[in-house]
Amino acid sequence: MSDTTPTPHGAALLGAGTARRSLGTATPATRIIGLLTLATMTWVVVSAFFITSPDVVQGDSVRIMYAHVPAAWVAYLAFVTTAIASGISVVRRHRTLGFDRVAGASAEVGVLFMGLALVTGSLWGRLTWGTFWQWDPRLTTTLFLFITYVGYLAVRRIDASPERRAKRSAVLALLAVLEIPLVHFSVVLWRSLHQEASVLNPDGDVRLDGLMLFTLFSGVVAFTLGFVWLVIHRQRLQALVDLQGTVGLDSAIAARATEAVLR
Amino acid sequence: MRNVFAVARKDLVVEWRARLLLVRVLPFALLVLVLFAVALDSEALLERAAAGLVWLAAMFAALLVVQRCYDIETADGALDMLLTSVVEPSRVFFGKLLAVVGQLLVLVVVLVGGAVVLYGVRVDAAGLVLLVTTVVTAVIGLASVGTLYGAVVAQLTGRDSLLPLLAMPVLAPLLIGASRATEAAFGSRTIDLATGWAWTALLAVFAVVFTAAGAASFATLTEPDA
Amino acid sequence: MKDLGFILLSWSVTLGSMALLALATLRRAKSLAARIRRPEALAVVAMELTPRPDQPASSRRRLLPAIIAGLAVVVGIGIVAIFLTSSIDYYCNVDEIGVREGCDDTRRVRVQGTVDEGSLEQRMSTTAFVMSFNGASLPVEYDGEPGGIFQECIPVVAHGRVVDGVLQATRIEVKHSNEYEAQNKERITEAETSACS
Structure with a gap:
């Protein structure tokens, strides 16, 4: 049964059935996404450094924005993805753990991007506000959000059965995602040192020059593509890890059985 | 409702027989208060920080109480037994919540007493009413978050370090609210009573939200793996 | 370029860590796949990922409390937010x-x-x-x-x-504003003549 009709997904996972072997988690689709990511990212870097002009007030430090804003946006996107995947895995009673794996992979990538948003924001803050860190509402709530998801990942790393891991972490993810609106609107709600959003603000008007806006927008596209690529690969990696456990157990049982027969 | 009380009574009886709260948690919480006093080493600073320190000590101690409340269940698969009886999981949650609230009330009352003795705070009649309300609402909030996140990490290895990591970011608003309201109730008067009452309203919302979330998710958290 | 160090640091940390995570993922997957590639394993994958039909009876009972809890939490956060606007402004x-x-x-x-x-x-x-x-x-x-x-x-x-x-x-x-404008000749002179408008 195994070598006649393997599912396309399973085949892709192991690199069997395709012309090139030893591919690990790559498929034609992810390769296209990867190339698109590289292309858009190159354009963003070139435009951010060489084409766009410095801001009237902030000068060159505005070039950090093209990394900071997309990183923060992708982190939100990742955490919302985690929550949606977790919600589905709780409500549906599939035996497959696919949704749980997507949730975990997305949170991993989200934590990376949230960390990047914090680091780049801190450097930008030093240049514009004159301070690396300040206990203001936006920064504090963002830090709590980051810690919350570090905790979520810690729960996922615990050595429990995949089903138990899935249930516990799904509840966590559904609680944690509720912090996001609080973080995003903390700038509007409390007065904050952090500026209000320039694009997604309540008034609905965009406060960016044309080329600056386009560069920022392509940054969001590039980072989102990178996010998709990373999540797909990490999700499949997790599947391989789970699979390794099963295969390892099977072969161990087989080996012991042979021993018993021989004895 | 009877089931809720039965679960709570069971927890409290187990607790009373072991007297863990008395011999371990309470001394720990008081020790935290004393250590803060030694570390800050300034009367004026202590009087201003008293409210925050009380609640910080309460939070640390509460995590111990919650841990204990699940350890007695998971020891001999007792939680599985509890769930195989026909009791609704949400009622088990409310029962455990009630038991934790009871223990934490004792704890916080002792801590406030400690602050009066050690930090020299004064409470007048109007402040006392606010103080009692704050303590009750904040303890319910603290207990509901603790009971919910305690269930998340129950039976997992390394839960002792996981629970603080998960619960503390969530408890941050509660810590702020309870500290401000208690500050208003204590004599220091950096915050007036009306603002203190407003913070108590926030604490009440917090308690309701997390009690609802806990009751809704307790079934998912405790059901045996398929 | 002014502040070049900070700008370069931001970008290299960002791009570097993304690339690092990508490469680490690929390498780990490759070594894992090499270890598992056996026909028996394929069968396990096929089994693992086949969707199973829902069990509607249990899913509806699960949905209602979740929705109620979600609503309660959303309303709660709204109230908290509105309340807090009046109280702890940064400045x-x-x-x-x-x-x-x-x-x-x-x-x-x-x-x-x-x-x-x-x-x-x-x-x-x-x-x-x-x-x-x-x-x-x-x-x-x-x-x-x-x-x-x-x-x-x-x-x-x-x-x-x-x-x-x-x-x-x-x-x-x-506290810089959320307005960004490209620097160019025209605007610089304009900014200098009518600075505080």
Whole structure:
């Protein structure tokens, strides 16, 4: 049964059935996404450094924005993805753990991007506000959000059965995602040192020059593509890890059985 | 409702027989208060920080109480037994919540007493009413978050370090609210009573939200793996 | 280019860590796949990922409490947010000093206002300027050189205590607006002629 009709997904996972072997988690689709990511990212870097002009007030430090804003946006996107995947895995009673794996992979990538948003924001803050860190509402709530998801990942790393891991972490993810609106609107709600959003603000008007806006927008596209690529690969990696456990157990049982027969 | 009380009574009886709260948690919480006093080493600073320190000590101690409340269940698969009886999981949650609230009330009352003795705070009649309300609402909030996140990490290895990591970011608003309201109730008067009452309203919302979330998710958290 | 170090650091940390995670994922997957590639394993994968039909009876009972809890939490957060707007703002505006609750001039405050044009003065190590907001103004003295993009006509937040009508600042932060404009000849001259408009 195994070598006649393997599912396309399973085949892709192991690199069997395709012309090139030893591919690990790559498929034609992810390769296209990867190339698109590289292309858009190159354009963003070139435009951010060489084409766009410095801001009237902030000068060159505005070039950090093209990394900071997309990183923060992708982190939100990742955490919302985690929550949606977790919600589905709780409500549906599939035996497959696919949704749980997507949730975990997305949170991993989200934590990376949230960390990047914090680091780049801190450097930008030093240049514009004159301070690396300040206990203001936006920064504090963002830090709590980051810690919350570090905790979520810690729960996922615990050595429990995949089903138990899935249930516990799904509840966590559904609680944690509720912090996001609080973080995003903390700038509007409390007065904050952090500026209000320039694009997604309540008034609905965009406060960016044309080329600056386009560069920022392509940054969001590039980072989102990178996010998709990373999540797909990490999700499949997790599947391989789970699979390794099963295969390892099977072969161990087989080996012991042979021993018993021989004895 | 009877089931809720039965679960709570069971927890409290187990607790009373072991007297863990008395011999371990309470001394720990008081020790935290004393250590803060030694570390800050300034009367004026202590009087201003008293409210925050009380609640910080309460939070640390509460995590111990919650841990204990699940350890007695998971020891001999007792939680599985509890769930195989026909009791609704949400009622088990409310029962455990009630038991934790009871223990934490004792704890916080002792801590406030400690602050009066050690930090020299004064409470007048109007402040006392606010103080009692704050303590009750904040303890319910603290207990509901603790009971919910305690269930998340129950039976997992390394839960002792996981629970603080998960619960503390969530408890941050509660810590702020309870500290401000208690500050208003204590004599220091950096915050007036009306603002203190407003913070108590926030604490009440917090308690309701997390009690609802806990009751809704307790079934998912405790059901045996398929 | 000014501040090149910080800008380069931001970008290299961002791109570097993304690339690192990608490469680590690929390498780990490759080695794992090499270890598992056996026909039996394929069968396991096929089994693992086949969707199973739902069990509707249990899913509906699960959905209702989840929806109720979700609604409760959303409403709760809304109430908290609305409530908090009135209470713990990061700063007071200049015109609210001594007027608004929590902005009393007797204690440490954080004051927001725009640096008046032509008011900036350097006396020895002290920076003095006047900041205004909504018609009210307040002189500020700060011991040292404010960092960041501090200049005239920029909104700032000053931390400190009001002594004899002068804010003795211990810290100055620049609160730049969310408007971005490309620098070019035309705009620079325009900005210089009508600076504080």
